Amino acid sequence: MSSKKPVFKDSFKEYFKKLIGDELDSFINSSMIPLPDSIRVNTLKTSREKLKELLLAKSWVLEDVPFYKDAFIVKKRNQALGNSLEHFMGYYYVQEQSSMIPPLVLDPKEGDVVLDCCASPGSKTSQLSQLMNNTGVLVGNDVNVNKISVLRVNLQRLGCRNIIVTRGPGQRFKKFADTFDKILVDAPCSGFGAIRKNWAIAKMFNPRSFGSLKRVQSDLLQSSWDALKTGGTIVYSTCTLTLEENEEVIASFVKSHDDAVLENINIKGFEDSRGINMKEVIRIWPHRKNMEGFFVAKLSKK
Amino acid sequence: MAAQEKHGRFLRSETFEKVEYKKLSKSFDEEFRNKIFENYGFQIPPDWVFYNLGKDSIWLVPGKVSTFDTKDLIVEIKGLYFSHYDGDFLRLSPEGAQIVGSKATKGILDITNDEAEKMIRGFDIDKVNNLEAEFVILKCPSGIIGVGKNHKTRVLCQIGKQRRVFQI
Numbered sequence: 001m002s003s004k005k006p007v008f009k010d011s012f013k014e015y016f017k018k019l020i021g022d023e024l025d026s027f028i029n030s031s032m033i034p035l036p037d038s039i040r041v042n043t044l045k046t047s048r049e050k051l052k053e054l055l056l057a058k059s060w061v062l063e064d065v066p067f068y069k070d071a072f073i074v075k076k077r078n079q080a081l082g083n084s085l086e087h088f089m090g091y092y093y094v095q096e097q098s099s100m101i102p103p104l105v106l107d108p109k110e111g112d113v114v115l116d117c118c119a120s121p122g123s124k125t126s127q128l129s130q131l132m133n134n135t136g137v138l139v140g141n142d143v144n145v146n147k148i149s150v151l152r153v154n155l156q157r158l159g160c161r162n163i164i165v166t167r168g169p170g171q172r173f174k175k176f177a178d179t180f181d182k183i184l185v186d187a188p189c190s191g192f193g194a195i196r197k198n199w200a201i202a203k204m205f206n207p208r209s210f211g212s213l214k215r216v217q218s219d220l221l222q223s224s225w226d227a228l229k230t231g232g233t234i235v236y237s238t239c240t241l242t243l244e245e246n247e248e249v250i251a252s253f254v255k256s257h258d259d260a261v262l263e264n265i266n267i268k269g270f271e272d273s274r275g276i277n278m279k280e281v282i283r284i285w286p287h288r289k290n291m292e293g294f295f296v297a298k299l300s301k302k
Numbered sequence: 303m304a305a306q307e308k309h310g311r312f313l314r315s316e317t318f319e320k321v322e323y324k325k326l327s328k329s330f331d332e333e334f335r336n337k338i339f340e341n342y343g344f345q346i347p348p349d350w351v352f353y354n355l356g357k358d359s360i361w362l363v364p365g366k367v368s369t370f371d372t373k374d375l376i377v378e379i380k381g382l383y384f385s386h387y388d389g390d391f392l393r394l395s396p397e398g399a400q401i402v403g404s405k406a407t408k409g410i411l412d413i414t415n416d417e418a419e420k421m422i423r424g425f426d427i428d429k430v431n432n433l434e435a436e437f438v439i440l441k442c443p444s445g446i447i448g449v450g451k452n453h454k455t456r457v458l459c460q461i462g463k464q465r466r467v468f469q470i
Contacts, residue, residue, distance in 0.1 A: 045400065046445070054444055083467050085415060088422045089445045090397070113370070137370045148378055153464060159397050161382035162364055166375040175373055 005032055006199035015207060019243065019276060023287065030287035031195040031202065037074040037081060038065065039092040040100060040123075044130050044159045046091045054086055067269045068100050070130075090157040095123045096197070098284050098294035102184055102237040103127040105265050105282075105298050110135040112181040117170035117224055120147030122154035124186055129160035139180075141166045141173070174223035182233050183224045187217040189238035189245050193293020196286055210244040217249050225257065228301050233263075237296045241285070246295040247278045254299070263298040323353045323380055325368070326360070330389070334360065337392050341435045343407030353381065358388040362398075392437065393460060396448035399439045403446040409435035411450070411457065418442035421450065424466045426458045 008028055017024045041048045048070055055062060061076035074081065081087060081094045103124050108114045110133050119125045119140035129138050140155070140163055142148050148167055155163055170185075190213060195202050217238070224234055238245055254260050264280045273289065275281035281297040326334065335346045351368055353361045363381030384398040394402060403410060410433075417427045421440060427450075431438070437449040438457065450457035 085418055085422060085442070085444050085447070088396075088465070088467060089400070089447060091445070111366075135364070135366075137366050139370070139372075141375075152379055155379075156383055156395070156397060157465070159382065159400065161362055162367055164367060164370060164372060164380045165378040166372065167378050168376055172375065 006195055006202035008202050009205050011207065012202065012205040015205070016241070019241070020285065023285070026287040027285065032199075033196065035096060035196045035292060036290060037077070038095060038097045038100075039072055039074060039081065040068075040095045040127060041070040041072070041092055042090055042126070042130060042158050043070055044134055045089065051086065051091050054091070058084075065097055065100070067267055068097075068104060071095070071097065071100055073097070088157075090159055093123060093126060093154070093158060095127070096292045098193070098239070098289075098292040099123050100127060101267060101270075101282065101284075101294065102186060102235050102296050103131060104267065105296055106182050106184050106233060106235040108132050108136070108138075108182050112136045113139075113179065115139045115141070115173060115176075115180045115183045115224065115227060116186070117141050117173060117183065117220060118143075118186050118188060119165070120144060120151040122151040122158075124184060125151065125163070126155055126158045126160055128184065129155070129158070129162055132162060134160065134162045136162055138163045139166060140164070141168065141170055143167070143169050170220045171223045174226040176227040178227075178229050180224075180227050180232060181229055183228055183235075185217075185220050185224050185234060185236045187220050187236065187238050187245075187249075189213060189217070189240040190242060191239055192241050193239040193284070193286065193295075196292060210242055214244050214249055217245055218253065221249065221253055225253075225260070225299075225301070230259075230301055232301050234299045234301075235296060236299065237294065239292060239294055241283070241293045241295070243276060246283065246297075247275050247281070250278065250281065250297045250299075259302040261300045261302055263300050265296060265298050323355055323361070323363070323368075323377070326352045326354055333389065334387055334392075337387065338402060341392060341437075342402050342409040342439065344402045344405050352384065355379070358386050359383060360385045360387050362401075394437065394439070394449050396446075396461065396465065399448045400446045403439040403441060406439060409433060409438055410441050411438040411452070413440050413442050413457075415442045415444055418444065418447050421457075421459050422447060422461060422465075422467050424459050424461065424463070426450075426456055428455065429457050430455050431457075 062072040065071035116125045120142040125140040262280045275283045284294040286293045353363045361381045362384040383395045385394040438452045
């Protein structure tokens with residue numbers, strides 16, 4: 001991360017002041033603190049207990065992630081997370097805590113046919129594969145050629161074998177009518193929840209881009225909806241905190257689809273992290289939880 | 303996800319060729335299974351299906367994945383890269399080595415964690431052994447890291463550059 005502190009434009013402050021009022025200073029201050037290191041145990045290759053034993057033997061200090069038993073916060077380590085033998089062997093994946101939530105909400109089962117329509121770099125895709133215990137079919141799609149090579153390496157290292165990686169715009173999945181049991185739409189977004197990870201994002205604030213992003217997000221949601229089986233579930237997530245790309249996308253989608261039901265998300269520890277005028281969804285503010293900002297909504301098809 | 307990808311990328315991807323996966327022929331599949339058994343004493347379960355994806359690379363593709371209709375999508379990969387095999391030369395991928403090595407009865411070379419740390423950084427290691435396999439499965443106390451080319455006194459690193467760890 002650059003040593004320069006993030007630059008927050010006046011328009012950024014005004015925008016978020018409207019959303020969180022007096023908490024703005026706290027939000028901005030928290031954005032300057034790097035995120036805690038966290039890892040997800042890859043249960044396709046090892047167990048929580050075995051990995052914990054190996055890392056403790058190397059004098060790492062680990063803390064449990066309260067909402068997910070197969071994850072740890074790394075409080076102290078003696079080498080970079082991506083350079084250890086255990087990382088090489090695919091025993092864990094370096095993943096931010098917020099990013100572990102969408103797959104948990106989607107909750108795929110063994111044998112399901114699942115789509116992750118914006119899959120790179122593969123954190124959530126590999127977590128889905130893990131939750132499916134390497135069974136069923138998991139289609140991981142991405143549009144970006146360069147990102148797909150990273151996705152391939154990650155899925156290989158983690159030993160995911162129930163996967164098909166495809167390349168192309170996620171909108172193409174509208175052709176797959178009634179095919180998938182569960183779909184994750186981790187949509188492209190402005191990324192303002194990830195300022196703690198990349199300070200440069202802060203100065204990119206431009207409300208004029210929200211409209212075009214919202215169109216792409218709504219398109220992805222619509223094509224995924226077409227590909228979803230009746231009775232199936234879609235989880236929509238972003239790592240941004242704007243109203244336009246989150247609650248507004250979901251509200252307009254539910255309004256225009258009689259068969260869409262906005263489900264209440266219940267994850268222990270997130271009861272107080274609700275959306276703006278939308279109590280069913282999760283909205284994580286980085287200054288309230290020590291995590292990346294995230295938005296997660298769950299829709300089911302009647 | 304940040305939103306760098308735009309429609310230019312979509313159009314570019316259209317021009318790529320579709321990947322051709324071919325199921326191994328019955329005789330080649332049998333030969334491959336026999337070679338694994340001969341080298342490592344591991345009997346591959348009969349329900350495992352292997353596909354070839356160009357240049358002698360063998361992929362383990364579960365049945366439901368292999369039969370999924372991808373319509374006109376550009377498929378990058380299906381399943382897990384298992385090994386290189388050209389009818390003679392057999393080199394397991396690190397994941398293939400972990401799968402085979404967990405039940406192998408021979409062809410396994412025990413190394414220390416320090417030696418494994420060197421290996422994943424691309425270094426060869428000196429190790430005297432009398433194992434027969436040309437490519438031995440490397441097992442350290444933490445687990446299996448992959449295979450190395452066995453020269454009886456020295457084991458050569460076979461970890462692809464893309465997978466190596468570069469910082470100490």
